[in-house]
Amino acid sequence: MGNPNCGKTSTFNALTGARQHVGNWPGKTVEKKEGSFKHKNYDIEVVDLPGTYSLTAYSLEELIARNYVVDEKPDVVVDIIDSTNLERNLYLAVQLIETGANVILAFNMADLTKNYGLKINVKQISDYLHVPIIEITARDGTGIEELKGAIINLYEKGEEKEDKAKIITYGKEIEEHLEKFTEIINNNIKLPEKYNSRWIALKLIENDKEVIKLIENLDTNHVVLKEAERIRKHLTDIFGEDIDTVIADARYGFIHGIIVENVEKKEKKESFVDQAKKTLSKPVYGATLAAGTIIGLMFLFAGGGIMESLSEFLETAGAPEWLMLILVDTIVVGIGAITIYIPFVVLIFLIYALLESSRMIKGADTLSDHLDRITTNRALGIPIFLLLMFITFNLTFEIGAPLSDVTDWFIVDVIGGAVEGILTSANAPDWLLSLALDGIVAGVGSVLVFVPFIFMIFLIIAILEDTGYLARAAFVMDKVMHKIGLHGKSFIPMLLGFGCNVPAIMATRVLENERDRILTILINPFMSCGARLPVYILFTAAFFTGTTMVFGFSLNTETIVIYSLYLLGISVAIIMGLIFKNTLFKGLSSPFVMELPPYRMPTLTGVAIHTWERGWVFIKKAGTVIFAIVVLIWFLAALPAGVEYGSEDSYIGGIGKTISFVFTPIGAGDWQSSVSLFFGFLAKEVVVGSMGVLYGINGETGLTEALQSTFTPLSAYAFLVFVLLYAPCMVAVATIKREIGWKWAIFAVFYTTAVAYIVALIVYQGGLLIGLG
Ligand code: GDP
Numbered sequence: 011m012g013n014p015n016c017g018k019t020s021t022f023n024a025l026t027g028a029r030q031h032v033g034n035w036p037g038k039t040v041e042k043k044e045g046s047f048k049h050k051n052y053d054i055e056v057v058d059l060p061g062t063y064s065l066t067a068y069s070l071e072e073l074i075a076r077n078y079v080v081d082e083k084p085d086v087v088v089d090i091i092d093s094t095n096l097e098r099n100l101y102l103a104v105q106l107i108e109t110g111a112n113v114i115l116a117f118n119m120a121d122l123t124k125n126y127g128l129k130i131n132v133k134q135i136s137d138y139l140h141v142p143i144i145e146i147t148a149r150d151g152t153g154i155e156e157l158k159g160a161i162i163n164l165y166e167k168g169e170e171k172e173d174k175a176k177i178i179t180y181g182k183e184i185e186e187h188l189e190k191f192t193e194i195i196n197n198n199i200k201l202p203e204k205y206n207s208r209w210i211a212l213k214l215i216e217n218d219k220e221v222i223k224l225i226e227n228l229d230t231n232h233v234v235l236k237e238a239e240r241i242r243k244h245l246t247d248i249f250g251e252d253i254d255t256v257i258a259d260a261r262y263g264f265i266h267g268i269i270v271e272n273v274e275k276k277e278k279k280e281s282f283v284d285q286a287k288k289t290l291s292k293p294v295y296g297a298t299l300a301a302g303t304i305i306g307l308m309f310l311f312a313g314g315g316i317m318e319s320l321s322e323f324l325e326t327a328g329a330p331e332w333l334m335l336i337l338v339d340t341i342v343v344g345i346g347a348i349t350i351y352i353p354f355v356v357l358i359f360l361i362y363a364l365l366e367s368s369r370m371i372k373g374a375d376t377l378s379d380h381l382d383r384i385t386t387n388r389a390l391g392i393p394i395f396l397l398l399m400f401i402t403f404n405l406t407f408e409i410g411a412p413l414s415d416v417t418d419w420f421i422v423d424v425i426g427g428a429v430e431g432i433l434t435s436a437n438a439p440d441w442l443l444s445l446a447l448d449g450i451v452a453g454v455g456s457v458l459v460f461v462p463f464i465f466m467i468f469l470i471i472a473i474l475e476d477t478g479y480l481a482r483a484a485f486v487m488d489k490v491m492h493k494i495g496l497h498g499k500s501f502i503p504m505l506l507g508f509g510c511n512v513p514a515i516m517a518t519r520v521l522e523n524e525r526d527r528i529l530t531i532l533i534n535p536f537m538s539c540g541a542r543l544p545v546y547i548l549f550t551a552a553f554f555t556g557t558t559m560v561f562g563f564s565l566n567t568e569t570i571v572i573y574s575l576y577l578l579g580i581s582v583a584i585i586m587g588l589i590f591k592n593t594l595f596k597g598l599s600s601p602f603v604m605e606l607p608p609y610r611m612p613t614l615t616g617v618a619i620h621t622w623e624r625g626w627v628f629i630k631k632a633g634t635v636i637f638a639i640v641v642l643i644w645f646l647a648a649l650p651a652g653v654e655y656g657s658e659d660s661y662i663g664g665i666g667k668t669i670s671f672v673f674t675p676i677g678a679g680d681w682q683s684s685v686s687l688f689f690g691f692l693a694k695e696v697v698v699g700s701m702g703v704l705y706g707i708n709g710e711t712g713l714t715e716a717l718q719s720t721f722t723p724l725s726a727y728a729f730l731v732f733v734l735l736y737a738p739c740m741v742a743v744a745t746i747k748r749e750i751g752w753k754w755a756i757f758a759v760f761y762t763t764a765v766a767y768i769v770a771l772i773v774y775q776g777g778l779l780i781g782l783g
């Protein structure tokens with residue numbers, strides 16, 4: 011067994027050669043690889059366990075690996091250790107040894123240690139941990155014969171008298187309790203032979219659900235579990251911290267001590283400045299950064315001037331409107347919007363380099379480590395995350411808006427015009443003309459207009475994801491979530507929710523604990539997905555244009571409003587998480603070591619594929635689901651025969667008038683917006699699409715005017731809040747049903763809608779009260 015990517019499978023292959031077969035763990039989707047080899051008259055069966063970082067049994071992989079070691083009790087467990095990453099790998103090793111298993115450590119990647127300048131005192135570490143250690147290079151088979159020999163040796167030696175489970179001592183306070191508790195366990199219940207009682211005691215104090223379940227059956231008079239509860243409380247009081255954290259810290263401390271004593275790092279660590287120099291001496295990076303900084307400074311101090319003179323120049327040259335939109339408003343504004351941040355980044359790096367050279371920051375190794383020092387810093391991590399989110403929306407806006415104008419013109423004037431021309435010249439009946447123009451072009455068109463925005467935001471998310479930043483954001487937020495007692499791992503699926511809640515809900519499968527999953531799924535719909543963006547943009551363009559001064563910076567008001575909605579979504583998700591955690595799902599919390607892959611330069615194709623895949627879903631949806639709903643709405647708006655199209659007397663007017671009283675208190679009392687919200691449950695883009703149909707006006711500009719005569723800025727904001735928070739779309743509901751069942755899916759629909767209504771009500775009525783109406 012071992013950490014992911016430490017070389018388990020390579021070792022397995024080196025040991026077994028061709029004699030292996032692959033299946034699944036019973037009832038699980040995790041692969042199980044088995045094989046065998048012969049050595050010294052022994053026939054040895056080998057199992058390749060799933061990769062894990064710890065033995066806490068919080069994920070499926072951990073559970074499988076742990077159950078195998080603890081319950082199946084293999085004769086020998088070979089723990090593969092990535093020698094270039096000893097500290098993290100030994101964390102698992104120590105826990106493994108604590109289970110009382112017969113462990114051999116295989117220090118793999120011996121070929122790499124030299125390159126890394128590492129000198130490891132293997133003998134000494136082996137003495138500390140009381141287990142044999144063999145150095146191997148799984149990739150070329152070096153050391154594999156020795157490993158085989160060691161396995162046989164250990165087996166022949168049999169179980170030792172010495173209690174290996176005791177290799178770590180957890181300090182006087184915990185040790186005392188641990189010892190007494192171990193005795194209590196031994197005196198009160200008959201543990202099956204295979205379990206080490208100290209390990210059981212430790213796990214009970216750590217509040218390990220699996221072990222508690224195991225003991226529940228044996229502990230008929232509840233002495234042991236009650237005692238565990240008491241000790242846990244007592245220790246938590248003493249340490250003023252979660253006892254799992256104290257124990258985990260002790261393990262890390264123990265390992266760190268071993269490493270400091272027994273691993274020599276010959277090479278001097280490279281400073282950030284050296285690393286940066288090395289990277290920037292590559293012409294691509296160096297030149298890009300220099301150019302970016304210069305252009306950024308230019309835009310920072312003379313942005314308006316540049317834009318003006320450029321537009322003037324193009325105007326006198328007689329460039330057409332659309333070319334100006336793309337060239338000036340999109341490309342040049344885009345370059346400005348991006349480069350303007352570069353001088354700030356350079357400044358941060360300079361400060362960092364200064365701090366490092368003054369020895370206030372220590373220990374980073376690679377450039378990636380250095381970057382992590384900044385992005386996952388306790389104080390800076392969250393501000394950086396929030397800032398990057400803000401920049402994301404700002405760029406989406408600055409670059410998306412003009413492109414969207416071009417799209418609008420294309421759909422309304424070019425396509426709409428062509429359709430009208432063709433239908434009129436073919437003498438099509440009026441109703442068909444209305445269906446095509448008022449229904450399809452207006453409805454689907456008003457959604458498609460937002461394609462540029464959607465692509466922009468997905469492009470930026472893809473870049474953040476491919477560089478590895480998104481993993482950092484999850485890491486940073488994970489810490490926050492964990493502090494307030496929520497499951498930390500939940501934040502990864504939640505971040506995915508910014509794209510679309512459906513894959514995000516499916517991504518909760520990484521959470522093995524059923525209750526963690528349900529909780530994460532329930533709060534996920536509050537994360538604002540791409541489909542809600544069109545609604546925000548439509549409304550902000552109508553009500554929140556211009557700029558606002560924030561801390562002396564003049565910022566785009568639309569961006570601020572949209573940003574506030576995303577933050578509101580995150581906040582409501584966290585608050586609801588807390589509420590659930592204290593009501594429906596009491597007492598879950600689990601620390602985990604999160605893997606941070608190194609930062610990479612994203613590749614053009616990688617980013618393009620990611621952006622396209624997600625953006626295409628949006629376009630496809632507009633052409634299928636939205637198309638169908640829009641046609642349905644058109645029929646409802648045109649029937650019964652004889653009514654004026656889209657009037658109050660149509661069927662849809664009837665629906666709208668019937669339900670509009672519900673929405674009046676939140677400021678969306680006209681029947682058109684009531685209907686949009688009603689149908690918006692099918693898919694949130696439909697809110698925009700149906701407004702396009704119902705206000706009977708083509709394109710974004712006309713719709714904007716219709717909205718301005720219906721809403722006030724306050725009611726518009728309340729409307730957006732409602733759209734953000736209310737029932738997840740139909741597909742998301744179906745996904746929830748598939749993942750955790752009907753009961754929860756229905757619950758999700760009702761509770762999110764209730765939350766949405768309450769928050770929108772507070773916003774609207776509160777706003778009226780303080781005179782914002
Ligand atoms: P697993 O995830 O633990 O099963 O790890 P794998 O056996 O799949 O190995 C992960 C990566 O490490 C692969 O790219 C291997 O080629 C590489 N690897 C495994 N063992 C060694 C080794 O001894 N030396 C080097 N340099 N690379 C290794």
Ligand code: MG
Pocket residue numbers: 018019
């Ligand atoms: Mg593997």
